[in-house]
Amino acid sequence: MQTDQLITLVLSALEDMKARDVVTLDVAGKSSVTDCMVVASGTSKRHVMSVAQEVLDKVKEQGIQPVGIEGQGVGDWVLVDLGDVVVHVMMPDARSFYDIERLWSFDADSDAAADAD
Template identity: 75%
Template sequence: MQTEQLIEKVQTILDDMKARDLVMIDVKGKSSVTDYMIIVSGTSRRHVLSMANEVLQKVKELGIKPMGSEGQEGGDWVLVDLGDIVVHVMMPDARSFYDLERLWRHSTEEAVTTA
């Protein structure tokens, strides 16, 4: 599966789970870790955990093996590493505090796209 197709699938999964404020950032050539970051907010810790788990489950069903995930014990910020795509599912307070959009906007001139 091409990266662009996987991005669309992940966005659909998150939309179906009622993710809030979805932002995708192209960090190709700017990060040695990934090419794209998808950042979304949840309405509760349970919602954050459910969205992250749904992404993990659905991509596995597509035959994609996630590289890993972190943050399930707290639920404030769960990171799902899909290789070329890293998904950040965050509580609004954590998202505001870490402000990944601003951080990556300053390190790249690429447009931040909102879906």
């Protein structure tokens, strides 16, 4: 399955489960681990776990085996590694604390300009 198709499948699963504040980050060239990160919030630990499980179920229906899954037993933050796409489903407080969007959406040109000042 192409990366774009996988992202569409993931976004569909997140929408089906009413995940909140879904953001897709293109990290190709910034990370050697993956090309895309999808970050979403859940409304409770149970919701976070259910959303992540729906992502797993949808990709497995398409014959895709996840590379890894972390955090299923806790529910504050579940990471689903699908290779080219990594999905983070988080409680809002964990999402705010780790601020993955800011971390991975840096602009090298603006960072270089800031360092020159």
